[in-house]
Amino acid sequence: MSRLQLRGLTKAFGTLTVVDGIDLALEQGEFISLLGPSGCGKTTTLRMIAGFIEPNAGSIELDGERISSPGSVLPPERRRMSMIFQSYAIWPNMTVAENVGFGLKLRKLPAAEVKRRVREILDVVQMGHLAGRYPAELSGGQQQRVALARAIVVKPAVLLLDEPLSNLDANLREEMRFEIRRLHDEFRITTVYVTHDQAEAMATSDRIAVMNAGRIEQVDAPHMLYTRPRTRFVAGFVGRTNLLDAQLRGDEIGLAGFALRGEGVAGIAEARQGPVLLSVRPQSVRLHRAPPGTADGRLVLPGGIAGRVYLGEAWDYQVRVAEGEQQLRVAAPPSQVHEVGAPVWLGFDPEQMALVE
Amino acid sequence: MPDTTIALREPGPAARRTTWFGRLRHVEPVTLLWAVLIAALLFLVAFPLLKLLAVSFETQGSGAFTLANYGTAYGRARYVEALLNSLTLGLITATIAVVLAVPMAWAVSRTDMPGKGFTWAVVLAAFVMPPYLGAVGWILLAGPNSGFLNLAWRWATGAEDPLFDVYSFAGLALVIALHSFPLVFIFVKSALDLVSSEMEDAANILGAGTWTAMRKVSLPLVWPSILGGFILVFLETIALFGTPAIIGIPARINVVTTQLWQFFEYPVRVEVAAAYAMPLLLITVGLIAAQRLVLSRKGFVSQTGKGGERRPIRLGPWRWLLFGWCAGVGLFAVALPLLVLIQASFAKAWGRGLTLDNLTLRDYRLLLFEHEMALTSVWNTIWFSGVAATLAVGLALLIAYIVARKLVPFGEALGFLAMAPFVIPGIVMAIGFYAAYAPPPLALYGTATLIILAFTARFLPIAYANSTAAMRAVHPEMEEAARILGSGRLHAIRHVTAPLVKKALLGGWLIVFIVASRELSAAVFLVGPRTRTMSVLLYDLSEAGNFEVLAAFGGILLVITMVFVGIGMKLVGRDFMLRRT
Numbered sequence: 001m002s003r004l005q006l007r008g009l010t011k012a013f014g015t016l017t018v019v020d021g022i023d024l025a026l027e028q029g030e031f032i033s034l035l036g037p038s039g040c041g042k043t044t045t046l047r048m049i050a051g052f053i054e055p056n057a058g059s060i061e062l063d064g065e066r067i068s069s070p071g072s073v074l075p076p077e078r079r080r081m082s083m084i085f086q087s088y089a090i091w092p093n094m095t096v097a098e099n100v101g102f103g104l105k106l107r108k109l110p111a112a113e114v115k116r117r118v119r120e121i122l123d124v125v126q127m128g129h130l131a132g133r134y135p136a137e138l139s140g141g142q143q144q145r146v147a148l149a150r151a152i153v154v155k156p157a158v159l160l161l162d163e164p165l166s167n168l169d170a171n172l173r174e175e176m177r178f179e180i181r182r183l184h185d186e187f188r189i190t191t192v193y194v195t196h197d198q199a200e201a202m203a204t205s206d207r208i209a210v211m212n213a214g215r216i217e218q219v220d221a222p223h224m225l226y227t228r229p230r231t232r233f234v235a236g237f238v239g240r241t242n243l244l245d246a247q248l249r250g251d252e253i254g255l256a257g258f259a260l261r262g263e264g265v266a267g268i269a270e271a272r273q274g275p276v277l278l279s280v281r282p283q284s285v286r287l288h289r290a291p292p293g294t295a296d297g298r299l300v301l302p303g304g305i306a307g308r309v310y311l312g313e314a315w316d317y318q319v320r321v322a323e324g325e326q327q328l329r330v331a332a333p334p335s336q337v338h339e340v341g342a343p344v345w346l347g348f349d350p351e352q353m354a355l356v357e
Numbered sequence: 358m359p360d361t362t363i364a365l366r367e368p369g370p371a372a373r374r375t376t377w378f379g380r381l382r383h384v385e386p387v388t389l390l391w392a393v394l395i396a397a398l399l400f401l402v403a404f405p406l407l408k409l410l411a412v413s414f415e416t417q418g419s420g421a422f423t424l425a426n427y428g429t430a431y432g433r434a435r436y437v438e439a440l441l442n443s444l445t446l447g448l449i450t451a452t453i454a455v456v457l458a459v460p461m462a463w464a465v466s467r468t469d470m471p472g473k474g475f476t477w478a479v480v481l482a483a484f485v486m487p488p489y490l491g492a493v494g495w496i497l498l499a500g501p502n503s504g505f506l507n508l509a510w511r512w513a514t515g516a517e518d519p520l521f522d523v524y525s526f527a528g529l530a531l532v533i534a535l536h537s538f539p540l541v542f543i544f545v546k547s548a549l550d551l552v553s554s555e556m557e558d559a560a561n562i563l564g565a566g567t568w569t570a571m572r573k574v575s576l577p578l579v580w581p582s583i584l585g586g587f588i589l590v591f592l593e594t595i596a597l598f599g600t601p602a603i604i605g606i607p608a609r610i611n612v613v614t615t616q617l618w619q620f621f622e623y624p625v626r627v628e629v630a631a632a633y634a635m636p637l638l639l640i641t642v643g644l645i646a647a648q649r650l651v652l653s654r655k656g657f658v659s660q661t662g663k664g665g666e667r668r669p670i671r672l673g674p675w676r677w678l679l680f681g682w683c684a685g686v687g688l689f690a691v692a693l694p695l696l697v698l699i700q701a702s703f704a705k706a707w708g709r710g711l712t713l714d715n716l717t718l719r720d721y722r723l724l725l726f727e728h729e730m731a732l733t734s735v736w737n738t739i740w741f742s743g744v745a746a747t748l749a750v751g752l753a754l755l756i757a758y759i760v761a762r763k764l765v766p767f768g769e770a771l772g773f774l775a776m777a778p779f780v781i782p783g784i785v786m787a788i789g790f791y792a793a794y795a796p797p798p799l800a801l802y803g804t805a806t807l808i809i810l811a812f813t814a815r816f817l818p819i820a821y822a823n824s825t826a827a828m829r830a831v832h833p834e835m836e837e838a839a840r841i842l843g844s845g846r847l848h849a850i851r852h853v854t855a856p857l858v859k860k861a862l863l864g865g866w867l868i869v870f871i872v873a874s875r876e877l878s879a880a881v882f883l884v885g886p887r888t889r890t891m892s893v894l895l896y897d898l899s900e901a902g903n904f905e906v907l908a909a910f911g912g913i914l915l916v917i918t919m920v921f922v923g924i925g926m927k928l929v930g931r932d933f934m935l936r937r938t
Contacts, residue, residue, distance in 0.1 A: 048839055076840040089838035093856040102852075103842035154842060 001064050002188045003028045004049070008058035011044050018044045020214035022057065026158075028076060028286040029188040032219075033201035034209035037237070041065060041082060042194045043298050045211075046160050049192060050083055051076035082151035085158040086167065088143045090135040096122070096146050097131040103154040105247035121153040121206075124183070141172045146178070152187060161193045165200060187254070195293065198238050210234045226281075228266035231357045235279035242280040242328050246271050257324020260299050262349035271355040282331035287346040299348045303328075305338045360424050365578070391765045394756055398774040401814040405789030406781065410598030410794040412601040413631035429626075430633035438523050439616040440636060446530055446601075446612060447591040453534035455583060458541035459576075464679040466549035467557075469669040472680050479687035484539040485922055486691065488873040489599030489895060490911045494694025495532045496604065497701055497904065499523035503708045505697060512744060519677075532841065533600050535690040537593050541586030548582035549575065554668045567670055581651045588648040596782030598878035603899050604862035613637055614784050614878065621882060625793055634785045645780045695915075701908035720909035731910065733887070735917065741890060742873035744814035747822075750866045752813070752818035754827075754858075758850075761828040772821070779818035786815055787879035795883075803885020805834040811879050816869045827858040864929035871921055875914070 002025040011019040015086070019041040034042040050062060052072055058317070060068035061170050067074040082103065097118050107143045120245055125145040128144040135143055144164065151159055154274040167175045181204045184191055201208045203223040209219040212233045220223060229235035232243060233304055247254040248271055251262040260270045264277075286292075291302060306327060307318040315332045330346070338344055416423045431437055444798045463815040464470040465477070499508050511522035552575055558571040576583075598614040605615055613633070619629040672679065700705035702720060710713045724731040726912055756775050760768040778786060795802035801810075831854055838851035877892040884893050891914050898907045 048835075052837060052840075075845070077845050080839070081841055083841040084839065085838055087832050089832060089834035091835060091838070091853055091857075093853075102839065102844075106843040106848075109748045144855070150838075150842070160841075219720040327929050 001025055003030075003060075003063060004192070005061040005064075006045075006049070006058065007061070008057050009045065009048060010050060010055050010057035010061065011041070011053060018054075018214055019048070022211075022214075022216055024209060024216065025170055026190055026192065029183050029190055031191045031193065031203040031204060031206045033193045033195055033208045034211055035195055035198060035201040035208050035238075038196055039213040042211050043162055043197075043216040046083075046162055046192060046194045049158070050081060051079050054260075073291055080157040081160060082154055082156040084147045084151050084164045085160065086163045088147045088167075090138075090143050090146050090150075092135050093178055094134075095131070096127060096133050096135070097136070098189065099135070099146055100150045100153055103128060103150065117153055118149075119291065121149045124152075124186070125149045125179075141176065144168065144176055148183060151349070152189065155187075156189060159189045159191045161191065163195055164193075165195075165197070173197075173200070178202050205251075206346065208238075210237060212237070212249075227354070228351055229269060229354050229356055232277055232279075235305065235356045240282055240329070242282065243356075244278045244280060244326065244328075246276050246278040246355075248276045251276055253355070255324070256326045257321065258301055258326075259298070260348060260353075262352075266354035266357055276355050277357070279354045279356050280328065280348075281352040282316070282329045284349045285319070285328060285330045286347040286349065287319070287330055287332050287336060288347060289338075291345050292347055298350070301342055301346045301348075303346050305340050305342050305344060308338070308340060310334070319344060364745075388765060389761060390755065391771070393787070394752070394759070394771055395774075397752060398756075398771065402774050402819065403775050405786065405793040406777075406816070408786065408793035409631050409634070409789035412628050415628055415637060415713070416690075417626070417628050421554055426628045426632035427635075429629045433789040435611065436633065439611040439613055443595045443613040443637075444528075444640075446533070447594040449526075449530040450533045451539065451587045451590040451762075453530060453826055454538040455587050456540050457534060458538040458586070459545055459583060460679060461538075461683050461686065462542045462545035462549060463571065463575070464676075464683060466546045466618060466806075467552075467571075467670050468672050468676060468679065470672065470676045470679045472683065472852060474685040475503040479538045479543050479683060479691060481534060481922075485918060486536065486695075486777045487537040487599070487892065487911075487914065487918070488533065488597065488859050488878075489603055489877060489892065489899070490915065491536045491690070491694050491697065492532050492603045493899060493904070493907055493911060494698045495523050495528070497529065497697040497707060497908075498693055499617045503709045504865070505710075507620075521690050523604060526610060529604050529608070529610060532604060533594050533597060534590070535686075536600075537590045538686070538690070540589045540593065541583065544582045544586035544589070545579055548579035552578050557670070567672070569861040571670075585648050588644050590738065592644055592730060592782070595637060595640070596784055596878065598881060599896060600711070602896065605877040617784055617788065618881070627788065630788050631792060634782075634788055637782055638785050641782055641785075642780045651829060661736050673892060698908045698911050703906055703909075704905055707904050707908070720906045721912075723906065724910055724913065730889055730894055734889045734891045735913065736893040737805070738874050739890055741808050741812060741888075741919070744869045745809045745816065746866045746869040748795040748809070748813040749817050749869050750824065750862055753817060753824040753865070754862060757821060757824035757828045758854075761825065762833065772825075775821040776818050778814050778816075781815075783815055783876065784882070786812060787882040790814075790879075791882055801884070803888055805888050808883050808890070812876060812926060815876070815879055816873055819872065820869050823861065823868065824858075827861035827865070829862070864925065867921060867925040867929065869916060871925070873916065874921070900922075 004026040005277050006024040009019060009022040010017065010026075012084075016109060020213050023301040024032070026130075030215060031263075035043050044053060048055050048068060051068065051322045054070065054073045055068055056070055058069070059066050062079065066072075067079060081083065089103075092328055094102070099123060101114045101118045104117055109117075118131070119128065122131055127142065127145050127149060128140065131137065135146065147164070164180075164322065165176050168176060177200055180193075184204070193201070193204055205222060207221055208217055208225055210217045211223065212231070216233045217231045218229065220228070225234060225238045229238065229241075235241045235243065242312065244255055248262070248268075250273075251268065253260040253262050253276070262277075288300075305317055306320045306321065309316040312334070314334060315336060315338075317330045317332060317338065319328050320326070328346070330337075409536070413426055414422055414424065416425070427911060457827050461476060465473050466782055470476075474936065484524065486724070490790070496504070497502050499519075499521045501507060501519045501524060504519070504523065506521065507519035510516065523532065556574055556578065557570045559565075560574045565573060595613060598618065601610070601615050602611045602618065603611060604610075613636075617630050620633065636913045697707075700711050704711075704715050705717045705719070706715065753775060756771045759765055761771045781789075790807060794807055794810070801807035835853055835857065836846075837854045838848045842845065844852065874890075875892055876890070877896060880890050880894060885888060889897070895907065898910055901907075
């Protein structure tokens with residue numbers, strides 16, 4: 001039995017359907033991210049799980065028990081969940097220890113027990129020395145740690161995080177990603193994490209549910225999303241890619257002016273014959289100054305550099321394929337310098353290509 | 358570990374089954390509260406207004422429909438003239454107030470003028486001083502025969518005529534303006550505070566000097582605020598009762614409010630008064646709407662709040678000129694009227710001036726120990742204002758919470774009703790309350806209940822604006838964080854929201870208390886013999902013409918006000934009364 005199950009979950013505000021029939025199941029101890037652009041319905045979904053919003057259709061079950069359905073919503077305070085908010089929502093009128101102890105006191109634990117657990121969890125998030133401080137005296141990252149401690153200390157059935165890192169600066173955000181994952185590895189709390197930042201989702205999650213326009217496009221492990229995207233949206237949203245119009249004939253993928261062998265390309269088995277969309281990651285194309293000696297049966301095409309941008313960690317080349325009109329963006333290591341206008345040979349690696357809907 | 362070692366109550370059956378009973382249980386108590394609040398607002402705001410309108414079309418006694426009241430109200434030249442007088446007075450007063458306040462606001466907000474704290478104090482003092490006290494002070498200063506300023510003028514120049522007669526149209530306008538200019542100051546200063554120095558820098562770099570930049574850039578940017586303040590002073594003036602009654606009646610200047618008062622002299626003609634009050638109401642509603650329109654115009658930086666760097670403009674020697682202006686306003690608005698009032702309150706005969714043999718505590722002793730109404734009125738004022746402030750803030754907080762959290766559909770209707778009294782002049786509201794609740798079945802005339810209800814309704818918008826701001830400052834996630842950790846809505850409000858809005862609410866309570874404690878124009882229509890407030894008693898004393906007793910009572914009123922303003926400044930912050938709402 002899944003710990004948390006969403007079935008056909010739908011929410012409309014007026015005529016605008018924000019969440020449109022979402023199905024998702026979380027196993028005990030699983031960490032799932034809802035990843036998508038702003039307005040895709042991910043936060044609404046999370047707030048429905050928390051019980052702050054009533055669905056228009058569908059249901060939510062916790063350990064097989066229905067906790068949300070139209071007309072009947074178990075209030076948030078009775079869901080055994082906890083949540084970390086975008087604004088942290090650390091209560092400024094209470095000290096760090098009082099903030100963290102709030103949920104424990106509500107559970108009528110003896111004072112000594114509350115004190116012990118608060119101390120333990122604050123040590124876990126490295127905030128033990130600041131227990132007596134008020135939130136106004138803390139930095140953003142420290143407030144974030146307090147929010148984490150406050151949510152984890154009650155040992156919730158499900159932990160919900162609503163874009164918790166969006167108010168932090170870049171360095172701190174990276175550090176807190178690992179912190180969140182570390183805490184999950186330690187406590188194995190079933191977690192739903194909402195974010196629009198794919199790096200955050202990839203660093204923390206067991207699986208990622210990519211959302212677009214109120215629907216889930218694909219649920220997969222991070223590396224599968226990247227290498228085997230199933231939809232045009234996922235291919236474009238997770239990492240950069242070249243999306244090329246193509247024709248599938250047999251197991252050959254025809255592009256403008258050339259063709260690829262379909263062997264090894266993701267999604268080829270399920271794709272229909274005829275017009276298809278091919279996602280080619282910039283990393284899946286190698287650039288060579290001269291025709292490579294051994295191509296291992298891979299497709300090699302002549303082309304020319306049309307433009308380039310140096311990004312420090314890599315070169316971002318715009319390459320024109322000699323035959324036809326096709327232009328590709330290709331990533332190359334910083335040491336591989338090609339001048340604009342120089343001829344190159346493109347070696348295609350089917351590993352990071354996918355046919356998408 | 359993931360297995361919940363700490364159990365919360367298990368989900369109840371209602372959560373699982375969607376029976377009709379389950380649905381009934383999901384009617385949050387807040388819906389009931391909404392109904393109660395609507396009823397309270399209808400009682401406090403809508404019914405008195407509707408009754409006012411209805412009564413204006415009724416024949417006295419029989420209640421039959423008639424237009425005769427309007428005929429009576431506007432059938433005599435004297436009555437029409439009063440309306441024109443009010444409008445003229447409003448325009449002149451508002452103009453003087455703008456002239457007084459704009460240089461002060463610019464100086465405090467944008468320049469390196471010295472004595473900014475002092476200027477603040479002047480504005481606050483002028484704002485806090487009840488207007489009718491200022492009027493009494495000015496009678497002592499500029500009465501045509503024995504006013505101190507005129508005496509000094511005659512002594513210095515040997516002239517026969519007085520320098521300035523307070524019993525005149527100009528005198529009336531000046532006295533009101535000297536009390537109401539803080540409204541313009543607050544508006545303009547808060548707008549100027551949002552103008553980035555870069556705006557002026559941009560003008561400077563193109564060749565404009567300080568003076569040109571101020572005239573062509575800074576002031577035009579805040580002109581909607583100047584107009585907004587102008588409109589507010591205009592409305593305040595035409596709705597004012599105390600000063601026109603104290604200065605205007607002896608000067609034979611009749612305005613709308615004093616004319617309304619005459620309709621209430623025996624025999625009371627409330628129907629005619631209601632009809633006569635309609636233009637006042639319509640003008641106020643129209644101008645407030647116009648003011649909102651002007652202030653919400655896009656394209657003015659004053660609306661964006663994006664600051665950028667702000668540096669005070671260096672004025673050089675000019676800054677002393679500006680300081681002189683501020684000090685002069687302070688002298689005439691606060692210092693001189695207060696001084697003569699204090700002098701008079703301790704004098705055997707105020708005209709003899711400040712000499713040792715003229716000093717006495719006679720009048721304070723009379724008021725504190727012998728006068729039959731003085732102490733009663735002090736007590737009345739404190740408890741009426743206290744109860745009204747508590748009711749207004751309580752009601753406003755509930756409404757603000759429901760509206761801010763969107764707990765019920767059409768919550769905005771509540772907010773609209775709560776803000777509606779803002780566009781109703783106090784004197785009009787008083788007539789509405791009189792018409793609605795003075796006669797049977799409630800028969801509340803002269804009772805404390807009626808005055809408290811009228812005060813509550815009248816100052817509800819202040820409390821509501823305050824509560825809304827307080828609620829807006831508390832992120833809804835603060836409360837949600839408590840709920841997801843297992844606390845119910847009420848528990849979350851008590852332990853999280855309430856502590857966070859406590860201070861702001863205290864400020865709101867004190868503001869309502871202070872303005873209610875000096876309220877005259879509504880109270881004067883509603884009090885009975887045993888429910889006189891200090892302001893009404895002060896007005897009665899002014900009619901009797903004994904200035905020494907009057908001044909002593911004014912002193913007592915002022916001390917009480919100062920105590921509460923002091924408490925507010927201590928607990929809530931220095932400028933808690935002067936924030937633009």
